[in-house]
Amino acid sequence: xxxxxxxxxxxxxxxxxxxxxxxxxxxxxxxxxxxxxxxxxxxxxxxxxxxxxxxxxxxxxxxxxxxxxxxxxxxxxxxxxxxxxxxxxxxxxxxxxxxxxxxxxxxxxxxxxxxxxxxxxxxxxxxxxxxxxxxxxxxxxxxxxxxxxxxxxxxxxxxxxxxxxxxxxxxxxxxxxxxxxxxxxxxxxxxxxxxxxxxxxxxxxxxxxxxxxxxxxxxxxxxxxxxxxxxxxxxxxxxxxxxxxxxxxxxxxxxxxxxxxxxxxxxxxxxxxxxxxxxxxxxxxxxxxxxxxxxxxxxxxxxxxxxxxxxxxxxxxxxxxxxxxxxxxxxxxxxxxxxxxxxxxxxxxxxxxxxxxxxxxxxxxxxxxxxxxxxxxxxxxxxxxxxxxxxxxxxxxxxxxxxxxxxxxxxxxxxxxxxxxxxxxxxxxxxxxxxxxxxxxxxxxxxxxxxxxxxxxxxxxxxxxxxxxxxxxxxxxxxxxxxxxxxxxxxxxxxxxxxxxxxxxxxxxxxxxxxxxxxxxxxxxxxxxxxxxxxxxxxxxxxxxxxxxxxxxxxxxxxxxxxxxxxxxxxxxxxxxxxxxxxxxxxxxxxxxxxxxxxxxxxxxxxxxxxxxxxxxxxxxxxxxxxxxxxxxxxxxxxxxxxxxxxxxxxxxxxxxxxxxxxxxxxxxxxxxxxxxxxxxxxxxxxxxxxxxxxxxxxxxxxxxxxxxxxxxxxxxxxxxxxxxxxxxxxxxxxxxxxxxxxx
RNA sequence: GCCCGGGUGGCGUAAUUGGCAGCCGCGCCUGACUUAAGAUCAGGUUCCGUAAGGAGUGUGGGUUCGACUCCCACCCCGGGCACCA
Numbered sequence: 001x002x003x004x005x006x007x008x009x010x011x012x013x014x015x016x017x018x019x020x021x022x023x024x025x026x027x028x029x030x031x032x033x034x035x036x037x038x039x040x041x042x043x044x045x046x047x048x049x050x051x052x053x054x055x056x057x058x059x060x061x062x063x064x065x066x067x068x069x070x071x072x073x074x075x076x077x078x079x080x081x082x083x084x085x086x087x088x089x090x091x092x093x094x095x096x097x098x099x100x101x102x103x104x105x106x107x108x109x110x111x112x113x114x115x116x117x118x119x120x121x122x123x124x125x126x127x128x129x130x131x132x133x134x135x136x137x138x139x140x141x142x143x144x145x146x147x148x149x150x151x152x153x154x155x156x157x158x159x160x161x162x163x164x165x166x167x168x169x170x171x172x173x174x175x176x177x178x179x180x181x182x183x184x185x186x187x188x189x190x191x192x193x194x195x196x197x198x199x200x201x202x203x204x205x206x207x208x209x210x211x212x213x214x215x216x217x218x219x220x221x222x223x224x225x226x227x228x229x230x231x232x233x234x235x236x237x238x239x240x241x242x243x244x245x246x247x248x249x250x251x252x253x254x255x256x257x258x259x260x261x262x263x264x265x266x267x268x269x270x271x272x273x274x275x276x277x278x279x280x281x282x283x284x285x286x287x288x289x290x291x292x293x294x295x296x297x298x299x300x301x302x303x304x305x306x307x308x309x310x311x312x313x314x315x316x317x318x319x320x321x322x323x324x325x326x327x328x329x330x331x332x333x334x335x336x337x338x339x340x341x342x343x344x345x346x347x348x349x350x351x352x353x354x355x356x357x358x359x360x361x362x363x364x365x366x367x368x369x370x371x372x373x374x375x376x377x378x379x380x381x382x383x384x385x386x387x388x389x390x391x392x393x394x395x396x397x398x399x400x401x402x403x404x405x406x407x408x409x410x411x412x413x414x415x416x417x418x419x420x421x422x423x424x425x426x427x428x429x430x431x432x433x434x435x436x437x438x439x440x441x442x443x444x445x446x447x448x449x450x451x452x453x454x455x456x457x458x459x460x461x462x463x464x465x466x467x468x469x470x471x472x473x474x475x476x477x478x479x480x481x482x483x484x485x486x487x488x489x490x491x492x493x494x495x496x497x498x499x500x501x502x503x504x505x506x507x508x509x510x511x512x513x514x515x516x517x518x519x520x521x522x523x524x525x526x527x528x529x530x531x532x533x534x535x536x537x538x539x540x541x542x543x544x545x546x547x548x549x550x551x552x553x554x555x556x557x558x559x560x561x562x563x564x565x566x567x568x569x570x571x572x573x574x575x576x577x578x579x580x581x582x583x584x585x586x587x588x589x590x591x592x593x594x595x596x597x598x599x600x601x602x603x604x605x606x607x608x609x610x611x612x613x614x615x616x617x618x619x620x621x622x623x624x625x626x627x628x629x630x631x632x633x634x635x636x637x638x639x640x641x642x643x644x645x646x647x648x649x650x651x652x653x654x655x656x657x658x659x660x661x662x663x664x665x666x667x668x669x670x671x672x673x674x675x676x677x678x679x680x681x682x683x684x685x686x687x688x689x690x691x692x693x694x695x696x697x698x699x700x701x702x703x704x705x706x707x708x709x710x711x712x713x714x715x716x717x718x719x720x721x722x723x724x725x726x727x728x729x730x731x732x733x734x735x736x737x738x739x740x741x742x743x744x
Numbered sequence: 745g746c747c748c749g750g751g752u753g754g755c756g757u758a759a760u761u762g763g764c765a766g767c768c769g770c771g772c773c774u775g776a777c778u779u780a781a782g783a784u785c786a787g788g789u790u791c792c793g794u795a796a797g798g799a800g801u802g803u804g805g806g807u808u809c810g811a812c813u814c815c816c817a818c819c820c821c822g823g824g825c826a827c828c829a
Contacts, residue, residue: 211749213747213824216748216824217747217825220747220824223825256828300829302827302828317829319829351828548757553750555749556822558756560769562770562771566770567769613757613769614757614768617769618768693810732763
């Protein structure tokens with residue numbers, strides 16, 4: 001037996017498998033379709049350990065499901081447009097497309113080294129005109145539906161990236177990409193009416209299988225609150241004269257507690273409220289009791305929530321009280337208003353914290369927005385037969401910071417005839433937020449080559465909704481929310497069959513550097529997966545990452561050099577099991593058979609639940625048991641190799657061949673079945689407790705009777721000591737597990 | 745402040761969902777092999793104690809024959825949201 005040579009084995013099988021082993025048909029006779037999706041990577045340059053965690057580990061599930069007769073789609077692509085790639089290209093003085101294409105080519109090669117079962121024939125690249133043609137087409141469907149609007153609003157402006165950002169892309173007042181302090185600016189931008197879908201985005205969370213942390217975060221982000229608006233008439237006092245003009249102005253406030261209306265002692269306006277500049281002279285009249293109260297401008301009132309004005313009830317609201325105390329406003333302790341009064345003076349309403357999605361970006365490297373500005377016709381759509389509006393090659397694509405995309409300087413490209421009246425007009429020169437690109441990529445995977453539609457309906461129906469979606473927790477209120485919205489909009493347009501794109505979702509954890517900190521070049525704690533693959537093999541790297549902790553829990557796991565060495569040792573021990581293979585059918589102890597069947601059961605259940613760590617632990621237990629045998633039957637070995645296959649696909653394939661386990665690839669073999677009876681060993685250990693403390697145990701035949709168990713337990717020396725001179729007042733029996741005595 | 749997670753050996757973790765806490769792996773200790781080191785193999789490894797025994801799953805209480813698991817109060821860590829009226 002040769003020693004385990006990972007590089008030779010992995011090279012050999014990669015070559016033999018080629019690109020065809022995982023080509024996924026849309027239909028496979030007798031096999032149910034299963035769509036396993038992981039968020040596609042950004043072509044940043046090269047693969048890091050996080051990519052391995054994201055793609056190589058779920059591949060275990062993909063392979064397991066295939067061995068269980070499922071027709072599994074496990075696609076891959078690149079989210080190729082966007083700021084980081086553009087910034088990196090600028091830094092190097094390269095064209096963003098050249099830079100991105102180069103990265104993609106290199107990352108493809110690296111991704112192949114994982115031995116992941118991607119169907120490469122379905123690869124999707126969002127910066128490819130054949131893809132973004134349909135991003136533009138879908139954008140236009142939403143535009144025509146009235147879901148896009150252009151409006152001058154206060155927007156988040158990143159001065160470093162020189163572009164507008166959506167609310168979701170600002171974290172702690174800083175740009176999510178570059179960590180620069182975000183400024184507020186008044187700018188005219190394209191927005192998508194995601195707020196029209198707030199209620200459905202909220203309600204439909206009940207119909208999907210997402211972990212509570214994701215549902216809670218999305219609910220929180222949408223921020224529904226039920227309340228009422230109340231209108232206060234405004235009187236303006238001209239202080240010099242007595243006969244002040246009474247302007248018919250009013251101010252509307254939003255409150256969740258209209259029943260505290262009698263406690264109102266002031267009105268507070270947001271600084272940008274239209275009446276804010278007149279405040280000095282304003283009084284407001286409480287409609288419920290005609291009380292005249294002062295009007296103030298207060299920082300704590302938000303201009304973009306509710307009506308931008310609140311009724312101050314210092315007796316019931318902490319911030320109102322604080323403000324009242326500071327400004328010497330009286331605190332009214334009034335009775336609560338009756339339902340009748342509340343109904344009479346207020347209007348029920350619902351408010352959301354969710355903002356519309358600003359999608360214009362003043363950057364070059366994105367999908368051109370397919371709209372034309374005509375003096376006469378205003379904004380018109382580029383005709384569908386003129387799509388795609390290709391991103392032109394320009395020399396100077398450095399962001400200008402003047403609120404316009406570098407495309408604004410592409411005069412020739414910009415000038416166009418109005419598609420409605422034929423007059424000279426100009427193209428929109430902003431590009432789309434990349435979250436638009438990624439809002440539908442998983443639809444394209446079902447029909448990536450389609451030239452007539454964004455995806456054929458029959459193909460989408462064959463795969464959607466996505467059965468299982470895995471990704472990073474950072475996308476909970478970004479991509480995951482956007483794409484749920486986008487899908488609902490497409491559903492309303494009759495373009496897709498489901499209201500929700502993803503049936504089940506889990507967020508994975510984070511791999512940290514060996515020092516327990518996030519990997520970063522400046523800390524010098526970056527683990528290069530390429531080096532680890534070279535040193536220990538892709539099978540070891542995959543399996544180590546699967547073993548590091550429970551997948552699908554958002555914990556963070558430090559990379560451990562000793563830990564990965566342990567997995568390598570395990571694979572070497574597995575390799576050596578070959579030497580125990582018997583040419584004839586070996587005899588097996590009953591114990592080994594029960595361990596074998598228990599393992600089949602446990603590994604299958606654990607993989608389904610994404611508990612790869614405990615599945616591997618079970619495989620190790622079985623390997624330890626097999627090592628103790630003097631010989632291993634071909635049949636048992638074949639069971640082991642098949643269970644190893646999803647985790648260590650190269651080694652399993654090699655062993656499958658050398659041990660002549662079966663014909664063809666182990667990855668086309670079926671998952672071993674277990675015998676439920678054999679998972680139960682014939683003898684059990686019965687634990688004996690006296691007054692709640694464990695005092696002994698004995699081995700007994702499975703299903704020992706209650707009476708037998710009691711009498712055997714009492715006879716145990718270690719137990720009888722504790723029972724002597726005592727009267728047993730109670731006794732408990734748990735079948736095959738335990739006997740418990742209570743003495744009085 | 746609000747909303748989610750989570751707190752178990754030196755470390756990553758596990759526990760059939762109320763029934764022997766610590767599976768598996770790392771690390772460490774002892775032994776075998778070796779001139780030696782490494783690799784490999786065998787055994788050990790929660791803490792205190794020579795032992796018998798005792799203590800032990802963030803803290804304090806409770807329910808129970810029995811609690812990592814259920815209930816109440818609190819502390820700490822991670823994440824999300826945040827003058828949201």
